[in-house]
Amino acid sequence: MEFLEGKAKFIESWGKMASDWGINRTMAQVHALLLIAPEAMTADQVMEELDISRGNANMNIRALMDWGLVHKQLKSGERKEYFFAEKDMWTVVRQIIINRKKRELEPMIKALDEIASVEPLTPESEHFCEVVQDIRKFSNKANQTLDTLIKAESNWFTNMFLNMVR
Amino acid sequence: MEFLEGKAKFIESWGKMASDWGINRTMAQVHALLLIAPEAMTADQVMEELDISRGNANMNIRALMDWGLVHKQLKSGERKEYFFAEKDMWTVVRQIIINRKKRELEPMIKALDEIASVEPLTPESEHFCEVVQDIRKFSNKANQTLDTLIKAESNWFTNMFLNMVR
DNA sequence: TTTTGTTTTCAGAATATCCTGAAAATTATG
């Protein structure tokens, strides 16, 4: 496969996977582009390469910085801002875990805690409470595990994988 | 909190979380409804409770069966079909892992394998190949780990959590 | 076979999400 074909395919696949996971496709494509860029890029270069508008490029670069996946680089003597992606895969995954946990898992746990105050007075509400308790326990365990994962070192993560498949 | 309020909140939260994760909101709401239903329900009951159309109910119940999260129950002497959700949380999570792995992770790995045939002939393609290799290694490890998880027993999963937070 | 109850399909409508591009805001430079 040619480099340019591979590059296009990589950007496309990364975007596809992201949109399956509820993440803006273009944001993921910008991320893919910066991941494989050997040097930091300007917003103009991103617009050009992905053929998207200035507003779109700006919005998604900013979102990627919010996620902690992309950083700004200022070059002395230049006014333009340059951007580059975090390349260490474990750090990338960790940042994604941190963000999704905060945005999605924690609100869900909060909602479940409130819901858990329902009294099991009827057969219907009794069953309801049981299901909610199960999910609560599960979510809390997942939350704790993710906290541990977030604190863990890269090699620890590798080791966990190896342990599990052994 | 009152039961009916809790029920509504649960269905709403479950749907919200699902749509964050790229899953149809209504599908998740149907799932939530069946999870907390003490008895199997008909499509009509689902339509009624969630205030959705027949077509929508049918489509999403069917999708949930494809995911292995909902099953059909036939009552003797009745023509209507009844549906109930798998309630064991570990089984639910496992089914979701199985499906998403097959639909998303495996195609990504396949794409990466193809992309990996790019030759690192220039500085740009050299860096590209490095990034792709990193992601490939990571994806393959994740894939193996998920295979192990899928085969694992429920209590093993609990133990893993406990091990990790220790 | 005909009737009746039930499920499935799918074109078009409704909605949610994303993108554009030009203007406004911001910031550096002369």
Place this chain on the structure above:
DNA sequence: CATAATTTTCAGGATATTCTGAAAACAAAA
């Protein structure tokens, strides 16, 4: 301060996704 370069915003347009409802298909019962 005035000018120029750059970034940000956001209303309106474009696109993608989801939903409806009625008709078709199917299947049990008469």
